[in-house]
Amino acid sequence: MTVKRKKKSTFMGGKSVTVAFSLCLLAVVAMIGMYTVGKSDQKQKELEQQVAEAEQKQAEEKEKQEEARKAQEQELEREQEQRQEAASASAQRQKETEEKEEGKETHAAYGAELESDFQVEQAEIAENIVIDEIEEASIMDADAEIDEPTLSFSPDMDKLMWPIAGNVILDYSMDKSVYFSTLNQYKYNPAVIIQGSQDASVMCAAQGKVTSIDTLDETGTTVTMDIGDGYELIYGQLKELMVKEGDYLKAGETIGYVSEPTKYYAQEGCNVYFEVRKDGVSVDPMPLLQ
Numbered sequence: 117m118t119v120k121r122k123k124k125s126t127f128m129g130g131k132s133v134t135v136a137f138s139l140c141l142l143a144v145v146a147m148i149g150m151y152t153v154g155k156s157d158q159k160q161k162e163l164e165q166q167v168a169e170a171e172q173k174q175a176e177e178k179e180k181q182e183e184a185r186k187a188q189e190q191e192l193e194r195e196q197e198q199r200q201e202a203a204s205a206s207a208q209r210q211k212e213t214e215e216k217e218e219g220k221e222t223h224a225a226y227g228a229e230l231e232s233d234f235q236v237e238q239a240e241i242a243e244n245i246v247i248d249e250i251e252e253a254s255i256m257d258a259d260a261e262i263d264e265p266t267l268s269f270s271p272d273m274d275k276l277m278w279p280i281a282g283n284v285i286l287d288y289s290m291d292k293s294v295y296f297s298t299l300n301q302y303k304y305n306p307a308v309i310i311q312g313s314q315d316a317s318v319m320c321a322a323q324g325k326v327t328s329i330d331t332l333d334e335t336g337t338t339v340t341m342d343i344g345d346g347y348e349l350i351y352g353q354l355k356e357l358m359v360k361e362g363d364y365l366k367a368g369e370t371i372g373y374v375s376e377p378t379k380y381y382a383q384e385g386c387n388v389y390f391e392v393r394k395d396g397v398s399v400d401p402m403p404l405l406q
Contacts, residue, residue: 265364267344269322275406276321277367279351280374280388282311288400297383306398307350307391312374314386320365321349321390321405329361334380335389339371348396352389353377 286294286309293302312318324343332338335352339359342348355375359365374386381387392401 265323267324267342269343269345269347271404274322276349276392276401276404277319278310278405279318279321279371279390280310280312280316282388284402285309285311285384285387288398288402290398290400296380298379298381307352307389308401309381309384310388310390311384312386312388314374314376316374317370318351318354318372318374318388320367320369320371322367324349324365326359326361326363326365329357329359334378336375336378337372338389341365346395348393350389350391350393352391353381353387 286296286305288308289305292304294305295302296305320341322341322343324341326339327342327348328340330338330340332352335350337354337357338350338352339354339357340348340350351371353375354372357372358370359372365371374388377384377386390401392399392404
């Protein structure tokens, strides 16, 4: 009996070892499976990230290519516009040249025709020249006697109108020098420099006669008028004159218009040079202006 129990115990022990070994093997297999699954998930994530980065890079490259294409198209458009403008300008110059040539030919032909007509009529006109000149001189003398007003100016009784409404930017000064910005120096000023806007009307300050019209470096187009009793008025920095030498004007009538300043008054800007002389000597206009 004793021998039989020992054999049963040995059998049971061997079975327990087999079961334990099987459980260990299953545990190892399970761990390997879990490790493999985890490894696969990580690798899948890495692949997905790489794909995303590749797609982003491809999108950026595509965007750069699109920008480069648009820039190239814009450059081609600019070149096309420049070529069109150049062609248009060339055509315009050619047209102007052709028109000038046609004008010269027409003018030459017309001039020849006029010269022929003039030669035919010259003899007839010559016969009446002397008579016409005598009659015209008589008429002019009669008109001069009738139209020429008596000029008189008294500073005690009369006042001058302002030739233009504006601020005095340089005062009359013959007892001391004043600073001229454009010239960057001090010098005497025989007139008042009145600020004005370009193209503004310049009015006659008193009734008078236009005695001279000059173009001077300093004051540009300059008009001198005699207003009587040895007084003269000088207007400078003018353009588009409405008067000529010998004309009589009343106070307030338009002499001309404000011009761009000469190089002597570039810093001061558009202005009217207004000078008053008595017996050829400059006097201060301010006490005479109303």
